[in-house]
Amino acid sequence: MKTKLEQRQTSIKGLLDAALHQFVSRGYRSTNLEQIAGAADLTKGAVYFYFGSKEAVLIALLKRVQTAVFDEAIKAVERAGPTLTDKLVAFLHNAAKLGITHRDEVLLLILMSLEFKDRKGKVRNCIGDIYQRTHALIQRLIRAGQKSGEFRIDVPTRELAAIVMANHDGTFLEWYRRSDTLNGRDLVRALRSVVVSGLGRPENAARAQPRRRAAGGASKRRRAGVRKST
Incomplete structure (x- = not known):
């Protein structure tokens, strides 16, 4: 038999899981507490008891998103290396x-960032904090890569980081829309290829180009020599 604490934790998790699904599928404005409570098989009073308001439910979800999205990203970056x-x-x-x-957690963050873009308050601040910290992480990596010579310096760090995040969010939305027809592994490979090559220094790509042309020219000369000898 569950203790009161275990029952409380189960109820809160059930409400948050139900709210996550409702907010993602309906949007925040079109979701009410009755729908959240009904999806969790609890009463509207239970939502008020544990959270007090719909806004508080969303903020609790966003805190869960921060742990899943940003905190895990930090750990992944810190473990990787040695290069930027x-x-x-x-x-x-x-x-x-x-x-x-x-x-759904990542999708919630993306969708709520759009829905609350022009609305001031705690939710917008919470979303902004997650994105700001993520942007700061990417900018820090790019800036270090620019100093080390790995990344291009002809475009400002802030705008490069913005494009990385645009690819990040856009790829996720594309996967959500077309996961039944896209190959996930190939999509990630494409994302990695576009971002890494886009951040690379242009002079490195320019130096690689003549080598490919030279190799092609040598091949043509060899073929021509074969034709003459025959």
Whole structure:
């Protein structure tokens, strides 16, 4: 038999899980406490008892998102190395893993960032804090990579980080929309390829280009020599 504490924890988890599904499928504004309570097989009074308001439910969910999304990203980046490219790839791979293990949590963050963009208050501040910390992490990696010579310096760090995050969120939404037709592993490989090559120094790509052309020219000369000899 469960203790009162265990019953409380079970009820809170049930309400948060139900709210997560409702907010993602309906949106925050179109979801009411009765729907959350009904989905959790509890009463509306239970929601008020544990949280007090719909806003408090969302904030509790966003705190759970911060643990799943940002805290895990920090751990993944810290474990990776030795290069800054390795650390950035670790961030992207962690995001891909979240698409399987915490899909709705990541989707909630993205959707609520849009729904609360022009609304002031605790929810917007909470969302902004998660994104701000994530942007700061990416900017720190890119800035270090620029100093080490790994990443391009012809575009400001802030804008490069913004594009990385745009690819991060956009790829997740594309996977959510078309997961039945897309290959997840190939999608992650494409994301990694686009981001890493896009951050690379242009002069490195330019130096690689003549080598490919030279190799092609040598091949043509060899073929021409074969034709002459025959």
